[in-house]
Amino acid sequence: MKLRAALATVALAGTIAAVSTPAMARDTISIVGSSTVYPFATVVAERFGSNTDFPTPKLESTGSGGGLKLFCQGIGTQHPDITNASRRMKPSEFDLCQSNGVKDITEFRIGSDGIVIASSKNAENLELTLEHLFLALAEKVPQDGEWVKNPHKNWSDVDSSLPNKPIRVMGPPPTSGTRDSFNELALAGGCKKLPELEGVDKATYKAEYRSRCESIREDGAFIEAGENDNLIVQKLIDDTSMYGVFGYGFLEENADRLQAATLNGVEPTAEAISADEYPVARSLFFYVKKAHVGVVPGIQEYVQEFVSPAAMGPNGYLKSVGLIVPPRPALMDLQDKAENMPNLSRDELK
Amino acid sequence: MTDRNTQAEIIRQSLKRRYRKERRFRAYGILAIAIALSALVVLFVDIIGKGHTAFIKTTVTLEVDIDPEMMYLDDATDERQLRMADFVEPLVQALLREVPGATEANRDAVRDLLNPYASNQLRDALKENPELLGTTQTMTFLTHTNVDVYVKHAGDEDYSIKLSDRQQAWVDQLLDKGVIETSFNDVLFSRGDSRDPSRAGILGAIVGSLLTMFVTLILSFPIGVAAAIYLEEFAPQNRFTDFIEVNINNLAAVPSIIFGLLGLAVFINLFGMPRSVPLVGGLVLTLMTLPTIIISSRAAIKSVPPSIREAAEGIGASKMQVVLHHVLPLALPGMLTGSIIGMAQALGETAPLLLIGMVAFIVDVPDGFLDSATVLPVQVFLWAGSPELAFIERASAAIMVLLAFLISMNALAIWLRKRLERRW
Numbered sequence: 001m002k003l004r005a006a007l008a009t010v011a012l013a014g015t016i017a018a019v020s021t022p023a024m025a026r027d028t029i030s031i032v033g034s035s036t037v038y039p040f041a042t043v044v045a046e047r048f049g050s051n052t053d054f055p056t057p058k059l060e061s062t063g064s065g066g067g068l069k070l071f072c073q074g075i076g077t078q079h080p081d082i083t084n085a086s087r088r089m090k091p092s093e094f095d096l097c098q099s100n101g102v103k104d105i106t107e108f109r110i111g112s113d114g115i116v117i118a119s120s121k122n123a124e125n126l127e128l129t130l131e132h133l134f135l136a137l138a139e140k141v142p143q144d145g146e147w148v149k150n151p152h153k154n155w156s157d158v159d160s161s162l163p164n165k166p167i168r169v170m171g172p173p174p175t176s177g178t179r180d181s182f183n184e185l186a187l188a189g190g191c192k193k194l195p196e197l198e199g200v201d202k203a204t205y206k207a208e209y210r211s212r213c214e215s216i217r218e219d220g221a222f223i224e225a226g227e228n229d230n231l232i233v234q235k236l237i238d239d240t241s242m243y244g245v246f247g248y249g250f251l252e253e254n255a256d257r258l259q260a261a262t263l264n265g266v267e268p269t270a271e272a273i274s275a276d277e278y279p280v281a282r283s284l285f286f287y288v289k290k291a292h293v294g295v296v297p298g299i300q301e302y303v304q305e306f307v308s309p310a311a312m313g314p315n316g317y318l319k320s321v322g323l324i325v326p327p328r329p330a331l332m333d334l335q336d337k338a339e340n341m342p343n344l345s346r347d348e349l350k
Numbered sequence: 351m352t353d354r355n356t357q358a359e360i361i362r363q364s365l366k367r368r369y370r371k372e373r374r375f376r377a378y379g380i381l382a383i384a385i386a387l388s389a390l391v392v393l394f395v396d397i398i399g400k401g402h403t404a405f406i407k408t409t410v411t412l413e414v415d416i417d418p419e420m421m422y423l424d425d426a427t428d429e430r431q432l433r434m435a436d437f438v439e440p441l442v443q444a445l446l447r448e449v450p451g452a453t454e455a456n457r458d459a460v461r462d463l464l465n466p467y468a469s470n471q472l473r474d475a476l477k478e479n480p481e482l483l484g485t486t487q488t489m490t491f492l493t494h495t496n497v498d499v500y501v502k503h504a505g506d507e508d509y510s511i512k513l514s515d516r517q518q519a520w521v522d523q524l525l526d527k528g529v530i531e532t533s534f535n536d537v538l539f540s541r542g543d544s545r546d547p548s549r550a551g552i553l554g555a556i557v558g559s560l561l562t563m564f565v566t567l568i569l570s571f572p573i574g575v576a577a578a579i580y581l582e583e584f585a586p587q588n589r590f591t592d593f594i595e596v597n598i599n600n601l602a603a604v605p606s607i608i609f610g611l612l613g614l615a616v617f618i619n620l621f622g623m624p625r626s627v628p629l630v631g632g633l634v635l636t637l638m639t640l641p642t643i644i645i646s647s648r649a650a651i652k653s654v655p656p657s658i659r660e661a662a663e664g665i666g667a668s669k670m671q672v673v674l675h676h677v678l679p680l681a682l683p684g685m686l687t688g689s690i691i692g693m694a695q696a697l698g699e700t701a702p703l704l705l706i707g708m709v710a711f712i713v714d715v716p717d718g719f720l721d722s723a724t725v726l727p728v729q730v731f732l733w734a735g736s737p738e739l740a741f742i743e744r745a746s747a748a749i750m751v752l753l754a755f756l757i758s759m760n761a762l763a764i765w766l767r768k769r770l771e772r773r774w
Contacts, residue, residue: 039545039736051433055714061710077624078624230734
């Protein structure tokens, strides 16, 4: 008897496995991508699910790079429909998409986010320039005409106006779009201002300096903290000698406990970031796989919900969760895009 | 004589030292247990201290005047009209009537006391009962999370209160009037995930866990037991079976994330199964639990005394009959215990599920093996990483529920062992 029951269960399990093997039709939108866009996209998804008859989209937070990789893996319902990114798609990623048959993609630039260098309210706040940041955090810095391993131990070694305290900065891992943007905007931004790079043209910069300008030191002064920004916030509150790098949204959520360093004299505020005055601001994106529109129900409607005035308008619910919303003309452009879904071309990405 | 005297003397002298040694050893043992216990106590105190407030919800009860004109809705059966109608206005008006001293000019501040999804609740009620249109109903809504945090955590420095002073005064007055009340948080147990902490629940994660565990159990138990019986009773002892045995023992110690990678490569990329579904989660966890079940089942079979086998063989039972009629029933309690412990391990697992996409924001409660789902530990992980502080207490509450599951599974294992085990 027992044997028969056991055999029956094995057979049943086998059937389940066999039935599921062919790729399933899917009626839930699948979204992957940036952990920075995740808090905004989840709110939109939930609104969308609750206000329409479509099921609530499923969201995975995989980081911008991870999301684009999954997104570009191919057409078919086992692949995601939309990916969020806290940086623009790279031409190489576009090529990957193309080679896997993901030909038609629509890009949406949904707003901006600033990257802040924050610390506990009880810590000494920094007044930094981008050069300071580069000199403090780069792997190699120029000294007497040569590029040497970063010798700066304390902030005061970088500039005498900064506190005489060890450089300890927590930040996101390399899979994160926040890290890409930080390297590109903050580090390379500071690097380009160094006297050593004066007069260097774009091509030479790309060939010779780029990798140097965008490498973060690995001797323990910069600590990789994983994608969990809450963890960084907690660490900053416990340890006042520590500084943390993360998106503006987390600063706003913890505004009563954290403060942010000024960069080139500009404080990170929603206004300064949206006006592009704050130097380390980046745009947030999502990409839609057009081949899935109409196959997986609700994709276009979801996109329309995302760019609706109720979400992204000046009083929209995304603003209340910390998105720095685009100005009116940009929003109207987005609504046009949601209607027509124009294709992204490789030339736009360069 | 003298020789023996000195010997006794030596023993007597060393006796004291030996007793001291024993006492010291016992003290070390007690110390070790005390350290382990205190770590456990700290963990529980921290989790319960942080999480107990998550079991309370804050609601507001209003006399809602469902006025067609105010809502731009004259036919509640018309889908299109329902989509366009204004369901916020009746709620704001109802609340304005309750808040002492509030006027039309305060409407935004008053509206922000209500949950942003309260209007959906009104819409759904109308959708279900269109005849409610034009009547006045007493309805209970969740408050805004900010109100919930204020009511539960005013004065707690871990939380920041996001209500203005005037809103705080209103909430205090409404609490006195009984319009705002706190009660047991059934939302936590009846809903899936949400980005709004006061609407977030763990039912989706519990159902996801149960579905995943069901797949795991139904696959790993029969396969594990069959493998154990074959290896123990039928397989010849040679280099090949030795090799298999070493490998099974090794697999039991492989980090679980490796099974996730394997699952991603085989089930999702090769077989094209969907991401984030309990079926794939269950398959991956099956791979992970199989070695545990095989090892414990083999131990259970080994512990059946040879006399039983010999007696059965002696009265002419075949090998098959010996195993199925005598060894298996006697070994089953041990196998069950091992399986339950393996399942408990699988229940608490997150790492392999990360790779197959079960770490996702999923609002709808899954209703099948091929529906997107998360599991309890993943829900804890997701909430602990959310920027909203109100999720921290919910993460602790989810941990408590998870612990309750684990403790009851382990208790069941112990009970089964006590109940069914036979000693020889």
